[in-house]
Amino acid sequence: MDEKKIQAFFQQTAGILQDFLPPGASVVGPLVYALAVWGLKQQASYREKISGLKVWLWPEILVNKPDDFILNFFINDEALKQAYQEEIASRDLKTLRQHFAVLYPLLGLQDPFLEALFWPEIDSGNFKKIVADYQPRVEKAFKEIKAAEDRSDFWPALGRIFSGLVELGWQTLTESEVRSWLKQWLKNQ
Amino acid sequence: MSKARNLDNKENYRQGKLLSSNLVFLLLVLVLSLWSCSLSLEKAQVHYLAGQKYEARFKTAEALSCYQAALQEAEKEIKRRPSATAYLIKGLVETRLQAWEKAEESFRLASLLGEEKAGDWSKEVSLYGLALSLEKQGLTAGAMKLYRSLMEKGKLEPVVQAATGRYLDSRLAGLNEKNEGERRKVVLDLVNTLEKMLKDYASCGYYHYLLSQVYSFDGKYRESFEEAVLARELGLASEKLLRDNDEQIIFCYHKLKQVSPEEVTGFLQAYNYWIKKWNWRDETTPDWKRR
Numbered sequence: 001m002d003e004k005k006i007q008a009f010f011q012q013t014a015g016i017l018q019d020f021l022p023p024g025a026s027v028v029g030p031l032v033y034a035l036a037v038w039g040l041k042q043q044a045s046y047r048e049k050i051s052g053l054k055v056w057l058w059p060e061i062l063v064n065k066p067d068d069f070i071l072n073f074f075i076n077d078e079a080l081k082q083a084y085q086e087e088i089a090s091r092d093l094k095t096l097r098q099h100f101a102v103l104y105p106l107l108g109l110q111d112p113f114l115e116a117l118f119w120p121e122i123d124s125g126n127f128k129k130i131v132a133d134y135q136p137r138v139e140k141a142f143k144e145i146k147a148a149e150d151r152s153d154f155w156p157a158l159g160r161i162f163s164g165l166v167e168l169g170w171q172t173l174t175e176s177e178v179r180s181w182l183k184q185w186l187k188n189q
Numbered sequence: 190m191s192k193a194r195n196l197d198n199k200e201n202y203r204q205g206k207l208l209s210s211n212l213v214f215l216l217l218v219l220v221l222s223l224w225s226c227s228l229s230l231e232k233a234q235v236h237y238l239a240g241q242k243y244e245a246r247f248k249t250a251e252a253l254s255c256y257q258a259a260l261q262e263a264e265k266e267i268k269r270r271p272s273a274t275a276y277l278i279k280g281l282v283e284t285r286l287q288a289w290e291k292a293e294e295s296f297r298l299a300s301l302l303g304e305e306k307a308g309d310w311s312k313e314v315s316l317y318g319l320a321l322s323l324e325k326q327g328l329t330a331g332a333m334k335l336y337r338s339l340m341e342k343g344k345l346e347p348v349v350q351a352a353t354g355r356y357l358d359s360r361l362a363g364l365n366e367k368n369e370g371e372r373r374k375v376v377l378d379l380v381n382t383l384e385k386m387l388k389d390y391a392s393c394g395y396y397h398y399l400l401s402q403v404y405s406f407d408g409k410y411r412e413s414f415e416e417a418v419l420a421r422e423l424g425l426a427s428e429k430l431l432r433d434n435d436e437q438i439i440f441c442y443h444k445l446k447q448v449s450p451e452e453v454t455g456f457l458q459a460y461n462y463w464i465k466k467w468n469w470r471d472e473t474t475p476d477w478k479r480r
Contacts, residue, residue, distance in 0.1 A: 060354050060427070062357060062358050062361065062402045064361035068405075069440050072443055076443065076473070097365075108432075108433075109436070110432070
């Protein structure tokens, strides 16, 4: 895929979203990544998927898991195992359970929107910072989207971005490729 | 002999003639607008039925797409000509999309406009909303009673499913702090509850997903794995449910791999068959997983 075309597309997308979002909004990258991933997976509708993000805090999945499931989550990922070696060694399930509630949607279920909100911390393996910052950062992101959603032309604008992604031939890329293109563009901002 | 019609003939421009041509035009507009109204309703119904067909064939993404289209058409119809049927379809679609508050309002309006069954559905959606809000305020006992009642007496399937999920999650909360005997009692009760639900809804992937989760609280990983496979094969309503179910499958794989080699051989054969069918990259990497 032509790099210039992609960069131009991201630039145009940022321009569209900035009309709806407050200055310095943190959700531009997460919104585009979520649109691109759901588009890639040919999910039904970008609107349902983005709106569905709100449901992450009220999931219909069972959030209560057995202790062994939680331990397994931390032990079978090398970076997590490293970051939580003390808690794992002492079987501090109280702490592990609290951190699991935040990290499982990001690293286990790989929600693209949440993941993109915490890319720097995920890449540096700073999982405890994610847990500490999670609530305020997610609340801020949802507030930004809520304010944009109040404008009737917000969803049609996202629809145009989604169509733009499809026209670029987005479906021929893998999720990892989308991620790396977008991260590279965000770094250059 | 009748006079030939002539554009220059002033008779053609008399008020009566103008009125009659305006009337024809208005009638034409009315017919066209009624036709387009009923077309929206018809389209909404067709999209909704197509969504149900896809759902029955476990094609979740296509089903959701049809429901979105049905919702748009129903909203169009309501803007032009609100009717019980339009609100009923809107409410049904909204329950599928889990927009509970909107669904309750749509059923209430459908009921006011004369659709009898919509009244009961509106009550069910309203009860579910009430239970959610009780639970949010920490009034768990009241919420649990409402969830249980919806599970036993509810008629609207999406509400029954949602209530079952919330009921189970509430019962499982804090289970790790209970002693072994109490824990087993709760798990057994939940397994029995779900098996009863599965008698009525054997082909519903969500109940198999729930049963798989509950089995793992009792260390029954083989049973948990089998139920998770059934859930995946029967279809799950959302990507996050599918991903959580896949994580359960991987968890069972880790646990079952630790038992004796004789016991594990049969399981590994079955495991490899399924992951190949699902195009997983390896035993612990589903197609959607990057890391």
